[in-house]
Amino acid sequence: xxYTWKNSVEVHHQDCLAFLxxxxxxxxxxxxxxxxxxIDVKMGKKNNDIVENYQQWCNEWxxxxxxxxxxxxxxxxxxxxxxxxxxxxxLEEIGFRWLNDIIWQRSTLNYATKYYYxxxxxxxxxxxxxxxxxxxxxxxxxxxxxxxxxxxxxxxGRFSNTGxxxxxxxKNPGDVWNIxxxxxxxxFVDFQGQKPEKLLERIIKASSNEQDLxxxxxxxxxxxxxxxxxxxxxxxxxxxxxxxxxxxxERFKDKxxxxxxxxx
Ligand SMILES: C[S@@+](CC[C@H](N)C(=O)[O-])C[C@H]1O[C@@H](n2cnc3c(N)ncnc32)[C@H](O)[C@@H]1O
Numbered sequence: 001x002x003y004t005w006k007n008s009v010e011v012h013h014q015d016c017l018a019f020l021x022x023x024x025x026x027x028x029x030x031x032x033x034x035x036x037x038x039i040d041v042k043m044g045k046k047n048n049d050i051v052e053n054y055q056q057w058c059n060e061w062x063x064x065x066x067x068x069x070x071x072x073x074x075x076x077x078x079x080x081x082x083x084x085x086x087x088x089x090x091l092e093e094i095g096f097r098w099l100n101d102i103i104w105q106r107s108t109l110n111y112a113t114k115y116y117y118x119x120x121x122x123x124x125x126x127x128x129x130x131x132x133x134x135x136x137x138x139x140x141x142x143x144x145x146x147x148x149x150x151x152x153x154x155x156x157g158r159f160s161n162t163g164x165x166x167x168x169x170x171k172n173p174g175d176v177w178n179i180x181x182x183x184x185x186x187x188f189v190d191f192q193g194q195k196p197e198k199l200l201e202r203i204i205k206a207s208s209n210e211q212d213l214x215x216x217x218x219x220x221x222x223x224x225x226x227x228x229x230x231x232x233x234x235x236x237x238x239x240x241x242x243x244x245x246x247x248x249x250e251r252f253k254d255k256x257x258x259x260x261x262x263x264x
Contacts (some may be wrong), residue, residue: 003249005256013239013245016217019238020064026067029212030233032077032203032224033062034195050237059094061217066094068215069129072136074207077125078195080105085122095119096127100175104199108181108205119252124199136212141205143170173202182223189251191221191244200227208233222248228255 001013015092016035025123038054067073075096079087088098095112128135146169182194207216210232216224218238225248228235239245 001245003252005229005252009225009235009252010237011219011222011225011235011245011252012247013240013242014238015240016061016238017064017146019217019236020061020068023068023236025067026113027213028215028236029070029073030204031065031069031073032076032078032200032214032216033061033065033218034078034216034220035218039080039081039198047143049086051086054083054185055090058087059090063094065116065215066096066129068152071130072134074128074135074137076102076124076203077127079123079125079219081119083122084125087125091127097131098125098127100126102126103176105176106150106181107179107184115249122202130185136207136209138206138209139172142173142202144173145169146171150237155187169179179200187226189221189247191247194221195223197223197227197230200224201231204228204233218245219248222251225252228257 002010031083034059038051049129052135069075076093077087077091084101088101103121104124105121177199179196179198182188182191182196185196187197204214204224204227204247208231211234213234214228214234216235216237219225219237221244225235225237229252232234239248
């Protein structure tokens, strides 16, 4: 079963390895993945599998992601803190180059415990296929305002022609991203594990260009598909769970096939 929209978005009800196996070598510009976390949260098939099995499975689809990525391509992996170190080693073994651990500071607390500090963030690992900085990275498209609001100042920044000191009014967003959880936003489709559109927006803007191909082989509620289409990127992805596939397709149709589309 598959859903397609305007020859630019396709979502398949399929296993990740079967889906990736159908993609050509070096055909993808950006991979975003948010796989099942293998911790005690019900999210697809791979939860609470023994660590060796989980790692072996991740190794298989990550190698496929490496194969399908163009040399200018990047991969972003949202993972559980519990497996962050495993994934970094795995990425390096496969040939990726690690660049950042992005800390998404959630606005909701999911892991309350009295035995250790509550986990308030989710990591997203950012890595490239190339090792020479020739990957797509549109920093200007994701810069954020500086605190001072871009006013001219004395005593900091660089000199302008007037002799005053000017300071840039935007800056690199850094690797700690404070973004409101999807469950607190209108976009929420009542899907546990739904990532906020703002998170994907920054990733897709920074690491792809219009008409580039974005791939997500763990579609869930379809956040990557929706944001890719909003930003005029092509999208291909898959989801194994029939119920989740349906949620993703319905969410996409509600947004892009509605008679009101384009007027919002
Ligand atoms: C953490 S969720 C993704 C959430 C998504 N990023 C969002 O914003 O809604 C992971 C998804 O991977 C799916 N999944 C698990 N095993 C899979 C497999 N072998 N192939 C494809 N999808 C799979 C699960 O059903 C689940 O919907």
